[in-house]
Amino acid sequence: MRQTIDVIRQWIAHQWTVLKPWMLRQWQRFVPWFLRQWSLFKAWVNRMWHLWTDRDNRWLSLPCTVAALLVLLVSVKSCQGIVYNFTPECKILKLGYPIDEASALAAALNHEQVDSLIARGEHDTIAYPIINERYYIAGNFDRYLAFHKADTTGAPLGDIVAAVNVGIDRDPQESAVPCDTTMDRLMLVNRYHYLDEHHKPRKLKEFKKIFRYEEQQAAPVVVEAFEAMQQDCKKQTGAQLMVNSAYRSYKQQIGTYKHNPKGYAARAGFSEHQTGFAIDVTSLQHPMRWPFDTSKEGIWMREHCHEYGFILRYPKDRGHIMNYSYEPWHLRYVGKAAARQMHDEGITFDEYYAYYIEPHAKTQRH
Numbered sequence: 001m002r003q004t005i006d007v008i009r010q011w012i013a014h015q016w017t018v019l020k021p022w023m024l025r026q027w028q029r030f031v032p033w034f035l036r037q038w039s040l041f042k043a044w045v046n047r048m049w050h051l052w053t054d055r056d057n058r059w060l061s062l063p064c065t066v067a068a069l070l071v072l073l074v075s076v077k078s079c080q081g082i083v084y085n086f087t088p089e090c091k092i093l094k095l096g097y098p099i100d101e102a103s104a105l106a107a108a109l110n111h112e113q114v115d116s117l118i119a120r121g122e123h124d125t126i127a128y129p130i131i132n133e134r135y136y137i138a139g140n141f142d143r144y145l146a147f148h149k150a151d152t153t154g155a156p157l158g159d160i161v162a163a164v165n166v167g168i169d170r171d172p173q174e175s176a177v178p179c180d181t182t183m184d185r186l187m188l189v190n191r192y193h194y195l196d197e198h199h200k201p202r203k204l205k206e207f208k209k210i211f212r213y214e215e216q217q218a219a220p221v222v223v224e225a226f227e228a229m230q231q232d233c234k235k236q237t238g239a240q241l242m243v244n245s246a247y248r249s250y251k252q253q254i255g256t257y258k259h260n261p262k263g264y265a266a267r268a269g270f271s272e273h274q275t276g277f278a279i280d281v282t283s284l285q286h287p288m289r290w291p292f293d294t295s296k297e298g299i300w301m302r303e304h305c306h307e308y309g310f311i312l313r314y315p316k317d318r319g320h321i322m323n324y325s326y327e328p329w330h331l332r333y334v335g336k337a338a339a340r341q342m343h344d345e346g347i348t349f350d351e352y353y354a355y356y357i358e359p360h361a362k363t364q365r366h
């Protein structure tokens with residue numbers, strides 16, 4: 001360590017010995033140049049003043065002043081032109097982007113992003129439209145372009161943004177991070193966010209016997225919200241909603257995954273059921289998952305669950321881009337405000353979390 005510091009110190013000292021005379025030389029050149037310019041300027045002002053005060057020649061000072069101003073204007077303009085050549089806008093313009101796109105991109109991107117855009121060396125037709133996408137996050141710009149280039153399905157830009165925000169372009173094995181459990185009912189558990197084996201909900205409550213086949217527990221808010229929802233469902237559809245599965249510990253999930261490794265079960269640590277905020281629901285009339293999907297009560301639950309703070313965690317129309325299977329029975333409790341927002345905006349919890357909750361996104365979104 002000490003040796004390294006010494007080496008660095010010596011290196012800096014050496015650099016300084018080279019740099020110092022160079023700086024001195026520059027300074028010595030600059031001072032006389034500046035003094036010369038200054039005396040020329042002073043002489044010119046003096047001359048103008050004399051012309052102005054000399055009554056017979058006063059008219060002469062006017063064209064001289066105008067000419068001087070013109071020279072000044074032209075030099076400022078040409079300086080601006082030279083400086084503009086080094087601006088991000090001009091660099092982007094040279095790639096073939098129209099002027100409005102180039103200035104919007106220059107305003108939206110940071111230096112590294114501009115550099116990597118230039119390194120692409122051509123006009124990327126999605127660069128401009130992507131920055132205007134509803135859920136665009138500035139930090140993901142390069143990844144959007146890369147993901148779009150690799151995409152062979154012709155996915156719309158909205159889907160490209162959603163997929164990258166959620167992290168589909170990354171390998172879950174390599175990029176999985178621990179779930180932020182301080183988010184409580186908004187904690188995100190998916191293939192990229194996991195819970196450790198010790199995580200357990202702070203409080204669990206039993207579902208009443210009439211709502212489940214075997215004993216089931218969940219966070220107390222979930223049990224209460226479910227009871228309110230099933231009551232209204234019964235009133236309107238006549239069917240009785242039932243909880244098939246709710247809280248599952250890390251250990252239980254190991255068993256669930258073993259029985260169903262390629263199906264709907266997640267690996268232990270990667271299952272939302274460990275949070276205590278997820279429930280699998282069917283009905284007494286349609287206890288099997290698939291007939292439940294198209295049953296009256298299944299449809300009612302999909303349309304109304306957000307009014308009770310639930311979301312359908314894996315909806316049908318986003319699975320292709322989010323890389324998951326549709327699960328009409330799996331509800332996640334997130335609270336009424338968040339559930340309503342996701343419902344109204346038509347986004348999944350992963351998208352919502354990436355855009356509205358993740359700390360780095362907060363400063364980078366529109």
Ligand SMILES: [Zn+2]
Pocket residue numbers: 273278279280329330331
């Ligand atoms: Zn489930």
